[in-house]
Every structure is written in structure tokens, then in C-alpha cells.
Amino acid sequence: MLLWLLQSLWGSLHSRFFIYGAAASILLTYIVLAIVTQNGPLHTTRRKLKHLRKLSVSVSNMGDQYDPKFNLSSESKADGPPRIKALYLHPIKSCGYIEVDRALLLKTGFMYDRCFAFAAGDLNGEDYDVTAKWRFISQRTKPMMSQIKTEIWLPHQTSDPHDALVRCGGCVVMTFDNPDVPSWTDRIETFFQTWSRSAAPQLSFIVPLDVSTIELEGFQTKPKTFGIHHRDAKGIDMGGIPSVAASLPKLKKFLKIPKDQGISLFRCTSETVVRTDRNLAPLEYIGSPALHGYTDQQPIHLNSLSSVQAVSALLPSENQPLNALRFRANIWIENSPAYEEETWKRYRILPRSNSTQPRAIVAPRFSVVCRTSRCTMPNVNPKTGIFDTDNPLPEKKKGKPQPSTTLVQYRTVETGNKAALGYLGMHCVPEDTSLNEAEDLGGGLFVEVGDEIEVLERGTHLYGSTGDDY
Numbered sequence: 433m434l435l436w437l438l439q440s441l442w443g444s445l446h447s448r449f450f451i452y453g454a455a456a457s458i459l460l461t462y463i464v465l466a467i468v469t470q471n472g473p474l475h476t477t478r479r480k481l482k483h484l485r486k487l488s489v490s491v492s493n494m495g496d497q498y499d500p501k502f503n504l505s506s507e508s509k510a511d512g513p514p515r516i517k518a519l520y521l522h523p524i525k526s527c528g529y530i531e532v533d534r535a536l537l538l539k540t541g542f543m544y545d546r547c548f549a550f551a552a553g554d555l556n557g558e559d560y561d562v563t564a565k566w567r568f569i570s571q572r573t574k575p576m577m578s579q580i581k582t583e584i585w586l587p588h589q590t591s592d593p594h595d596a597l598v599r600c601g602g603c604v605v606m607t608f609d610n611p612d613v614p615s616w617t618d619r620i621e622t623f624f625q626t627w628s629r630s631a632a633p634q635l636s637f638i639v640p641l642d643v644s645t646i647e648l649e650g651f652q653t654k655p656k657t658f659g660i661h662h663r664d665a666k667g668i669d670m671g672g673i674p675s676v677a678a679s680l681p682k683l684k685k686f687l688k689i690p691k692d693q694g695i696s697l698f699r700c701t702s703e704t705v706v707r708t709d710r711n712l713a714p715l716e717y718i719g720s721p722a723l724h725g726y727t728d729q730q731p732i733h734l735n736s737l738s739s740v741q742a743v744s745a746l747l748p749s750e751n752q753p754l755n756a757l758r759f760r761a762n763i764w765i766e767n768s769p770a771y772e773e774e775t776w777k778r779y780r781i782l783p784r785s786n787s788t789q790p791r792a793i794v795a796p797r798f799s800v801v802c803r804t805s806r807c808t809m810p811n812v813n814p815k816t817g818i819f820d821t822d823n824p825l826p827e828k829k830k831g832k833p834q835p836s837t838t839l840v841q842y843r844t845v846e847t848g849n850k851a852a853l854g855y856l857g858m859h860c861v862p863e864d865t866s867l868n869e870a871e872d873l874g875g876g877l878f879v880e881v882g883d884e885i886e887v888l889e890r891g892t893h894l895y896g897s898t899g900d901d902y
């Protein structure tokens with residue numbers, strides 16, 4: 433009896449030690465993890481955003497983009513008017529996109545679309561010499577730019593007005609895979625963010641939206657010049673902002689930019705927007721010359737899901753289905769037969785969405801200036817950042833680039849641009865009348881998912897036929 437008592441007492445002591453020991457080590461692990469995850473680079477970024485709200489959709493409107501119900505052939509007849517299926521912004525030229533349910537239309541296009549661009553060029557000593565002009569970089573040569581995630585965070589009604597980022601009107605957050613061998617703390621943080629052991633640790637950095645409020649010693653708000661295709665663009669060099677400066681070397685490595693080259697991020701402002709200089713829309717419709725920031729050509733790019741599905745059916749089976757997001761349109765329409773948008777010269781967007789958010793009850797009007805001539809960029813797979821090809825023929829090492837080979841073959845529907853790798857999508861310019869009406873009414877000229885399109889005028893398009901000067 434006494435022995436049994438002694439034994440069980442010893443046993444419970446033993447297990448009690450064991451429990452205390454286990455609890456202590458769990459607690460210690462927890463504390464270490466908490467320190468790591470609370471101070472890791474991603475968490476540090478998130479904490480700075482606590483007074484802001486992310487601009488995005490809760491569920492993508494393009495989740496069902498491959499559904500055959502959007503596959504209206506060019507011979508078919510649609511039941512009802514075309515509708516806005518989805519809306520996209522590309523705050524940083526050639527980087528990741530943001531999907532939204534509504535977008536504010538301005539003279540220069542949608543707010544926050546292509547308002548930043550990366551440019552690179554020779555490094556002359558410490559700083560770069562403005563006369564040795566830098567050029568924009570894009571997915572054409574740096575396809576991994578598609579893997580730079582972009583978010584926009586904005587102040588809301590109850591934001592603390594004293595918060596630094598609230599005073600900057602919000603910010604852009606860019607996130608990309610850390611090109612360096614990650615530290616063990618980065619690995620732990622990544623694991624607890626993603627619950628995946630294979631996920632690559634990421635870096636993120638914040639870029640304030642409104643540069644006029646930035647008070648930093650030596651920060652130069654005088655725009656610098658860099659090249660975008662054939663033209664000179666101007667922008668404020670954001671490289672002097674500490675969060676940007678700290679991340680540029682890593683970004684340079686991520687994009688495999690040569691060591692002797694510099695890279696920086698440039699911000700478009702109301703002083704640096706310029707007139708479009710190709711395929712000009714008639715002034716009698718648009719009012720005053722079209723303006724843009726860092727888009728290649730016009731303020732707005734529209735495309736149709738039926739057209740993408742029609743192209744998809746022409747692709748080699750290994751390249752199907754064709755992801756519409758390769759074409760980087762702002763406005764995606766549905767319920768319109770394939771390529772029907774190529775007959776539009778003017779249209780307006782009727783405010784028909786079910787949203788209850790405030791907006792000016794004005795139907796924005798657009799002039800359609802030309803087809804979008806494509807380059808190699810649609811070959812970049814938005815999911816991987818790799819140029820896609822079809823399966824190579826038995827005697828060949830490499831396949832042909834896709835979808836551009838198919839676009840050249842089937843979608844060279846006009847001869848206006850000799851350099852075009854086929855045509856898909858339409859360039860559009862908002863007309864001043866609707867912008868002015870909305871300004872008088874207040875509330876903002878918004879385009880929303882679910883809105884309807886009314887075609888006002890039809891005709892033929894030929895790239896370059898409208899002239900490059902008034």
C-alpha cells in the first residue's frame with residue numbers, strides 16, 4: 433500500500449515536471465515566433481498600413497473568365513447590351529495589376545492606373561546624370577516584373593489624419609520574392625504567413641502616393657526625364673525615399689539588372705502628364721487633346737472576353753485556355769460577340785451597376801481611336817513571369833512564342849502598324865463633356881462592374897489613319 437502510494441506520487445511528480453517542461457518550451461517557442469513574425473519585413477510593412485484600407489475586390493470578377501457562356505462567336509447575336517465584366521488598374525507600368533469593382537475616370541484615364549514607372553540606365557559615378565537618359569523597363573525584357581505584386585492602400589473616413597501615410601493620401605505597396613538567400617527568421621515568418629514550406633520569402637516596400645507632402649532632406653521634386661518607347665517622359669524620382677532606396681538594390685537583383693546600371697521608380701504628377709501623340713481622337717468629340725501618364729498610347733484600354741475566347745480557340749491545345757489578363761486591359765466587357773468592339777467609334781457607359789456607392793449619374797463617353805497593336809508582352813505568363821511557347825516540333829529545340837504567333841497569323845486584321853504582332857483590344861479616350869458634367873454634379877465619374885455599354889457610333893479602324901498631330 434505504502435509502496436503503491438509512493439510510486440503514484442513519484443509518477444505524478446514526474447509527469448508534472450514533464451508538463452511544466454513542455455509548457456515552458458512551447459511558451460519559449462511562441463515568444464520567439466511572435467518576435468520573428470512581429471518584426472519580420474512583411475509584418476513591419478503591414479503595421480505601417482494600419483490606418484489605411486486596401487483597394488481591391490473581395491472576389492475576382494474574372495474567376496469564371498473561361499466559362500463558355502462568354503464565348504460569343506463573331507457571327508452570334510448577343511442578348512442585351514455589352515456589360516462591364518471587370519476593371520483593372522496597373523499602378524506601376526508593367527508590374528502586377530489590381531482588380532477593382534469601380535474606378536474613377538479622369539482625363540488621363542483611371543485614377544491610379546500607370547502612375548508610376550521603373551526606369552533604368554547607366555550609373556555615372558554616385559548619382560546618375562540626367563543627360564545620360566534612362567529608359568523605362570517593361571516585361572518585354574524583364575518578364576519577372578509581372579511578379580511584382582502591387583497593392584494600393586488608401587485613407588478612409590475614420591483614418592487618423594496625423595498618420596504619415598494618411599497625409600500622403602495613401603500608398604502603393606510592392607512585394608516581390610527576396611532574391612538573396614533568406615535568413616532563418618525570414619523563413620519562419622514566411623511559413624507563418626503562407627503555411628507553405630516551399631513559399632519563397634518576400635520583401636515589400638511602401639511608396640507614398642502624394643509626393644507633395646513629403647518633407648525629406650534632399651528629396652528632389654523636380655521631375656527627371658526618362659524614355660518610354662519613342663517619347664520623353666518625366667517623373668519625380670522616388671529613389672530618394674528611404675523605403676524605396678532600401679529596396680531598389682534587391683529589386684535590381686530580382687530583375688537581373690546589370691551591376692553597372694541604376695534603377696529607380698518615377699512618379700507621374702499633374703505637371704508631367706502629356707498629350708498623346710499617336711492615333712489622335714477627333715477634337716470635336718473629345719473636346720481637348722487626350723492626356724496620359726505612363727500608358728504606352730492612350731488613357732484607356734478596353735478588351736472583350738469573347739474576343740479572347742475566340743483567340744484561345746485558335747491556339748495550340750497546350751496554350752489553352754488563354755488568360756485574358758495577359759492583355760492588361762482596364763475595362764473587360766462581356767456579352768458582346770467576338771471582335772465586335774473593333775467596329776465601335778464611340779460609346780458611353782450607362783451607370784447600371786447594383787452598387788450603392790456615391791457617383792455622379794453621368795454616362796461617361798469615350799472615343800475609340802484604334803485597335804491595340806500587340807507586342808511580345810502577352811507571351812508573358814502572368815502567373816509565372818515566363819515567356820510561353822507552344823510545344824516544339826520534333827526537330828526543334830524551342831517552341832514558337834504564344835499567343836503572339838497565333839495573333840500574328842489570325843489577328844493581323846489590318847496593316848496600320850507594321851510592327852504589330854497582331855491586334856486585340858481597343859484604345860479609348862474619355863470625352864470632356866462627360867468629365868465636365870460629372871465635375872459640375874460632384875460625386876466623381878465612376879465606371880463600375882455591371883454597367884452597360886451603349887454604342888453611339890460605328891465605323892472602321894486603321895491604325896495611324898487619324899494622324900499624329902492636330
Ligand SMILES: *[C@@H]1O[C@H](CO)[C@@H](O)[C@H](O)[C@H]1NC(C)=O
Pocket residue numbers: 498499500503504505506741742745
Ligand atoms: C468557343 O467557340 C468556338 C467557336 O466559335 C469554339 O471553336 C471553341 O471551342 C469555343 N470555346 C470554348 C471554351 O467553348
Ligand SMILES: *[C@@H]1O[C@H](CO)[C@@H](O)[C@H](O)[C@H]1NC(C)=O
Pocket residue numbers: 785786881882
Ligand atoms: C443587379 O441586380 C439585379 C436584380 O436584383 C440582378 O438580376 C443582377 O444580376 C445584378 N447585377 C449585378 C452585376 O450584380
